[in-house]
Amino acid sequence: xxxxxxxxxxxxxxxxxxxxxxxxxxxxxxxxxxxxxxxxxxxxxxxxxxxxxxxxxxxxxxxxxxxxxxxxxxxxxxxxxxxxxxxxxxxxxxxxxxxxxxxxxxxxxxxxxxxxxxxxxxxxxxxxxxxxxxxxxxxxxxxxxxxxxxxxxxxxxxxxxxxxxxxxxxxxxxxxxxxxxxxxxxxxxxxxxxxxxxxxxxxxxxxxxxxxxxxxxxxxxxxxxxxxxxxxxxxxxxxxxxxxxxxxxxxxxxxxxxxxxxxxxxxxxxxxxxxxxxxxxxxxxxxxxxxxxxxxxxxxxxxxxxxxxxxxxxxxxxxxxxxxxxxxxxxxxxxxxxxxxxxxxxxxxxxxxxxxxxxxxxxxxxxxxxxxxxxxxxxxxxxxxxxxxxxxxxxxxxxxxxxxxxxxxxxxxxxxxxxxxxxxxxxxxxxxxx
Amino acid sequence: xxxxxxxxxxxxxxxxxxxxxxxxxxxxxxxxxxxxxxxxxxxxxxxxxxxxxxxxxxxxxxxxxxxxxxxxxxxxxxxxxxxxxxxxxxxxxxxxxxxxxxxxxxxxxxxxxxxxxxxxxxxxx
Numbered sequence: 283x284x285x286x287x288x289x290x291x292x293x294x295x296x297x298x299x300x301x302x303x304x305x306x307x308x309x310x311x312x313x314x315x316x317x318x319x320x321x322x323x324x325x326x327x328x329x330x331x332x333x334x335x336x337x338x339x340x341x342x343x344x345x346x347x348x349x350x351x352x353x354x355x356x357x358x359x360x361x362x363x364x365x366x367x368x369x370x371x372x373x374x375x376x377x378x379x380x381x382x383x384x385x386x387x388x389x390x391x392x393x394x395x396x397x398x399x400x401x402x403x404x405x406x407x408x409x410x411x412x413x414x415x416x417x418x419x420x421x422x423x424x425x426x427x428x429x430x431x432x433x434x435x436x437x438x439x440x441x442x443x444x445x446x447x448x449x450x451x452x453x454x455x456x457x458x459x460x461x462x463x464x465x466x467x468x469x470x471x472x473x474x475x476x477x478x479x480x481x482x483x484x485x486x487x488x489x490x491x492x493x494x495x496x497x498x499x500x501x502x503x504x505x506x507x508x509x510x511x512x513x514x515x516x517x518x519x520x521x522x523x524x525x526x527x528x529x530x531x532x533x534x535x536x537x538x539x540x541x542x543x544x545x546x547x548x549x550x551x552x553x554x555x556x557x558x559x560x561x562x563x564x565x566x567x568x569x570x571x572x573x574x575x576x577x578x579x580x581x582x583x584x585x586x587x588x589x590x591x592x593x594x595x596x597x598x599x600x601x602x603x604x605x606x607x608x609x610x611x612x613x614x615x616x617x618x619x620x621x622x623x624x625x626x627x628x629x630x631x632x633x634x635x636x637x638x639x640x641x642x643x644x645x646x647x648x649x650x651x652x653x654x655x656x657x658x659x660x661x662x663x664x665x666x667x668x669x670x671x672x673x674x675x676x677x678x679x680x681x682x683x684x685x686x687x688x689x690x691x692x693x694x695x696x697x698x699x700x701x702x703x704x705x706x707x708x709x710x711x712x713x714x715x716x
Numbered sequence: 717x718x719x720x721x722x723x724x725x726x727x728x729x730x731x732x733x734x735x736x737x738x739x740x741x742x743x744x745x746x747x748x749x750x751x752x753x754x755x756x757x758x759x760x761x762x763x764x765x766x767x768x769x770x771x772x773x774x775x776x777x778x779x780x781x782x783x784x785x786x787x788x789x790x791x792x793x794x795x796x797x798x799x800x801x802x803x804x805x806x807x808x809x810x811x812x813x814x815x816x817x818x819x820x821x822x823x824x825x826x827x828x829x830x831x832x833x834x835x836x837x838x839x840x841x
Binding site: 499533573 | 737746748778787792793796800804805
């Protein structure tokens with residue numbers, strides 16, 4: 283009897299301390315969980331695993347594949363209980379179950395800072411933005427002048443941190459360990475950057491941009507971050523200089539009084555506290571450009587290996603990704619629950635999402651979900667559907683989006699790179715029935 | 717129909733009001749962010765061991781210890797990050813014994829771990 287009790291205690295510890303060895307001990311050669319070990323795994327998780335026969339070998343259940351420490355949460359007036367990634371710089375992630383609104387409200391908008399948050403300005407309408415470099419006539423316009431002179435447009439636009447999903451990488455990559463929650467889809471109002479660029483007169487030599495903002499680096503040496511993009515993206519109809527979010531002023535935390543929104547590309551291009559855009563004939567060299575920053579390998583490198591990023595390329599359109607927003611990870615439901623209506627959002631950078639699938643049997647079978655068309659290009663899309671739960675017990679809902687080019691979220695984070703960009707593996711939410 | 721002019725005036729008022737977040741809230745959020753950034757940390761928030769004081773003193777000049785505590789890197793990756801911070805983020809380059817003691821500490825206490833960075837099993841609490 284004593285021998286039977288032993289694995290119940292050790293299995294969690296093993297997974298915590300050495301998952302490879304735990305797998306070797308727990309999983310049989312055929313990749314199936316065996317008798318006593320299955321019972322132990324069920325005990326460790328607090329429930330039977332209805333689809334255990336379908337669990338691939340080497341797979342740690344989602345409920346176990348988590349950190350040893352509980353996350354801390356942000357407490358700030360006007361902000362929801364976001365997952366704290368760090369205080370200096372201040373970064374906080376929106377839990378997936380708080381991303382249920384089709385239009386992300388200000389309080390549920392993730393926080394990403396590279397430097398210090400500037401103080402509020404007294405007269406927002408007098409805030410000036412300068413366009414210079416490879417243009418015929420450099421111009422400097424206040425927000426009031428921009429609004430008066432150019433067409434004002436309102437669009438629902440996804441804005442996602444370039445490192446969203448980073449925690450999916452193994453070995454760990456450097457930076458905020460985001461899950462999938464560094465994503466937003468607010469309704470932005472502003473003027474098209476291209477209209478302003480055309481007013482300044484873009485020269486033939488204009489190939490790239492360099493963005494500048496008012497936030498300072500934590501070291502007090504220079505700007506927090508200054509990134510740039512190809513001129514084609516700057517001329518996209520959805521790249522906006524914004525001065526309103528969800529019909530209200532842009533919150534201080536999110537770049538008031540004006541910011542760029544460059545939807546579908548790494549969020550660092552959507553310069554907050556936006557002051558100046560240089561038009562350049564060569565790639566920008568600001569802080570956050572070059573090396574391994576916001577860049578991904580063309581020729582895949584060995585995960586964990588050293589690389590200076592010299593032959594990486596800048597990350598542009600973000601990869602396809604989805605969130606499940608109707609049920610939090612760790613939701614417990616009443617015994618006898620046999621079906622569940624679930625929903626979430628999916629998006630794919632400059633592309634759209636073509637299909638959405640979920641699996642409740644560890645990927646053995648997949649079920650198509652209903653997927654809405656985006657209300658406008660560069661908005662995320664609502665997905666929803668009903669899943670069946672054949673018995674009480676522990677389930678994982680796996681959810682996977684496919685972009686309009688047919689590329690699916692992969693089973694594990696692909697194309698490892700030192701600073702961890704582009705991780706978009708299939709996500710898993712653990713639920714317990716009974 | 718007589719209401720229209722009033723509606724137009726109301727709309728105009730709304731439009732001008734929406735360019736600035738409630739000034740008080742905007743300022744309070746900026747101050748809250750500054751307060752979070754300025755929060756004094758105790759050295760003991762880091763794992764006990766040789767080199768802790770040096771790591772705490774040097775690293776928190778720029779960022780707080782959350783960036784260290786969330787990390788789980790090999791010695792080689794930690795060493796690489798010292799160069800990255802010097803090249804990209806204006807850190808005074810670390811050399812010699814001082815560098816060794818800092819990198820040794822980080823690798824020893826914040827090395828690769830078996831589990832991910834997020835919370836515990838939701839059904840085991």
